[in-house]
Amino acid sequence: MKKTLKIFLLLGFLFAGLKLSAQSQEDMRLNEFLVLNTNDFEDDFGHKSGWIELFNSSYGTVNIGGCYLTNDPNNLTKYVIPKGDVLTKISPRQHILFWADNKPFRGTFHLNFELMDSKEILFIASDGHTIIDRVNISHDLLDSNVSYGRTFDGVGDKIGKEGWQVMERTSPSTNNEGVDRIPPGVLIKKVDPYGVIMAFTAMSVVFLALILLYVVFKNIGKYNIRKNRQRSEVAAAASGKPQVANVSAEIYAAIATALHVYSQDNESHDIENTILTISKVTKNYSPWSSKIYTLRETPHKK
Amino acid sequence: MEKGIFSLLAGNLQQFIQYTGFANASWGHILMICIGLLFIYLAIKKDWEPMLLVPIGFGIIVGNIPFFPGLQIGVYEQGSVLNILYGGVIQGWYPPLIFLGIGAMTDFSALISNPKLLLIGAAAQFGIFGAYAIALLMGFSASDAGAIGIIGGADGPTAIFLSSRLAPNLVGAIAVSAYSYMALVPVIQPPVMRLFTTHKERLIRMKPPRAVSQLEKILFPIIGFLLTGFIVPSGLPLLGMLFFGNLLKESGVTRRLAETARGPLIDVITILIGLTVGASTQADKFLQLTSVYIFILGAASFVIATTAGVLFVKLFNVFLKEGNKINPLIGNAGVSAVPDSARVSNNVGLEYDKTNYLLMHAMGPNVAGVIGSAVAAGILLGFLT
Numbered sequence: 311m312k313k314t315l316k317i318f319l320l321l322g323f324l325f326a327g328l329k330l331s332a333q334s335q336e337d338m339r340l341n342e343f344l345v346l347n348t349n350d351f352e353d354d355f356g357h358k359s360g361w362i363e364l365f366n367s368s369y370g371t372v373n374i375g376g377c378y379l380t381n382d383p384n385n386l387t388k389y390v391i392p393k394g395d396v397l398t399k400i401s402p403r404q405h406i407l408f409w410a411d412n413k414p415f416r417g418t419f420h421l422n423f424e425l426m427d428s429k430e431i432l433f434i435a436s437d438g439h440t441i442i443d444r445v446n447i448s449h450d451l452l453d454s455n456v457s458y459g460r461t462f463d464g465v466g467d468k469i470g471k472e473g474w475q476v477m478e479r480t481s482p483s484t485n486n487e488g489v490d491r492i493p494p495g496v497l498i499k500k501v502d503p504y505g506v507i508m509a510f511t512a513m514s515v516v517f518l519a520l521i522l523l524y525v526v527f528k529n530i531g532k533y534n535i536r537k538n539r540q541r542s543e544v545a546a547a548a549s550g551k552p553q554v555a556n557v558s559a560e561i562y563a564a565i566a567t568a569l570h571v572y573s574q575d576n577e578s579h580d581i582e583n584t585i586l587t588i589s590k591v592t593k594n595y596s597p598w599s600s601k602i603y604t605l606r607e608t609p610h611k612k
Numbered sequence: 613m614e615k616g617i618f619s620l621l622a623g624n625l626q627q628f629i630q631y632t633g634f635a636n637a638s639w640g641h642i643l644m645i646c647i648g649l650l651f652i653y654l655a656i657k658k659d660w661e662p663m664l665l666v667p668i669g670f671g672i673i674v675g676n677i678p679f680f681p682g683l684q685i686g687v688y689e690q691g692s693v694l695n696i697l698y699g700g701v702i703q704g705w706y707p708p709l710i711f712l713g714i715g716a717m718t719d720f721s722a723l724i725s726n727p728k729l730l731l732i733g734a735a736a737q738f739g740i741f742g743a744y745a746i747a748l749l750m751g752f753s754a755s756d757a758g759a760i761g762i763i764g765g766a767d768g769p770t771a772i773f774l775s776s777r778l779a780p781n782l783v784g785a786i787a788v789s790a791y792s793y794m795a796l797v798p799v800i801q802p803p804v805m806r807l808f809t810t811h812k813e814r815l816i817r818m819k820p821p822r823a824v825s826q827l828e829k830i831l832f833p834i835i836g837f838l839l840t841g842f843i844v845p846s847g848l849p850l851l852g853m854l855f856f857g858n859l860l861k862e863s864g865v866t867r868r869l870a871e872t873a874r875g876p877l878i879d880v881i882t883i884l885i886g887l888t889v890g891a892s893t894q895a896d897k898f899l900q901l902t903s904v905y906i907f908i909l910g911a912a913s914f915v916i917a918t919t920a921g922v923l924f925v926k927l928f929n930v931f932l933k934e935g936n937k938i939n940p941l942i943g944n945a946g947v948s949a950v951p952d953s954a955r956v957s958n959n960v961g962l963e964y965d966k967t968n969y970l971l972m973h974a975m976g977p978n979v980a981g982v983i984g985s986a987v988a989a990g991i992l993l994g995f996l997t
Contacts, residue, residue: 495754495755495997496753498754520730520731521730531724531725535822562823
């Protein structure tokens, strides 16, 4: 029985692992592509050709080794991205560029098709049939050296074209919006030069957060008080003594202090037998200054 | 031969002299060293925030010993010991660790027993945004203004955390300004409190806080974190650590962890943060007009925060029944200078009624201010980055 359970658990973990891996690949996006490259980015061999940019939209590293890129919906496994290449591990929020030059012998990132005669680009999961992302190529919109990409990296429909545009300039292996992006601080100062909107919005959020806390703990407090009252009523009914309502923390503190003092042996008396005074005391002898208490006793010889 | 030895010795001696602080000193260095000495004096003689002003003051002296550049010793020189330690400030991981310790030493009972005091902690954050608006008017960028405004939160770690993200070049000035004004809370706040309150209001006696159960104390950090974390995820490093530290304290089963967090850990981080922030005030980086503006804005933010807290209580009292009214003298405690501002509330209250102890009541808005300033920092971070 235990053995069967172990096997099931093992299979469960295996399945979960596969599922997690698939989920990571799901975060990859086709991000930008250039069909006709005559005067744009060059590959490591000094050649200009079309390219496809992928973007890891997640906040974890994704290994795309074993996934597929294709330009043919009827042949989803046209180009397999080689496994075992460390460069196929894409860091969070990073890009990777594939050259559509139909020269796969040049390395991992050189595809076995070109984009000139393609109608569509598809990115396929490592299972060989799950389409993770796809985009149509509108040749009529695209001139040479003009790319088509997502306005904001990874943002837009997963399967479709919403959020895509003809790019003002190509941005291979870098953020699509980064070039023209105005820092939020600059933008905020432009729309809110006196900080009034910021102050109002931010104070509203601060108040909202603390009002929520107030409401929650107000009710928890009420519930707690009600419960305590019920408990004390039950206890009072059982003991037959009158109950004390609404006891403040100060009274509890006083009782606790008295109990603590009482628990100390040397403080267990209520009536003090000494007087505290700032007047000079003529009594010269005090057990506190007695030498007998400060000297070691001589060992007894037997 | 002899001439050769002498010329070699003379050359070496000349080079040694060039490397000494005397050869590289400027009036800026001397002035900054004097400021460092003043901080140490104030800490030891006047007992003003000694835990902070001693490390910062000595750090200012360390950072302003003139040296020949390029020897990998300055705080701004890549790979130097001080530079590596300063990484905790610039990358913002000292402040959350300090918040962990603060959480582990803070008792939220006063707040839990009277949760409406939370709102005072929220109102006092107006100091941050008031200073932000003034900084914008003075021509600072929005990011710099946000970093400067957070001084009004009266929370050193939060100020360092936010400025390291929004304006790393201003961290030194902002941190020194924040800690200086926190030390000056007993000087800055009482006149403002007296100005905006009447004699009758200062005598208001508040209900003693009720006893808070252990369950409520455990629930507070969990629910508090879930609510604030979901609303302002950008404040997670500070809020997460604050509430986590408090859970360690209140859970009752992690006594050792809580003691480490509020004892050795926070002490180590306080030493490192104080020393490195002080050292970052190198004369050439610190002695600029911008630093003067930051100090002016810092003072303004403290005054605005105190005013907002006091006036909010007065407004709040309009809606409260007789007997439930809040003494507006605890409004100043909405800034998160724990426990100094609460102590100020108590002392000013005692000036008018020798038997009216406001300390426990003021601790409520005081710790609410810690939460409020962390939330405000999260909002600024979310908006400006």
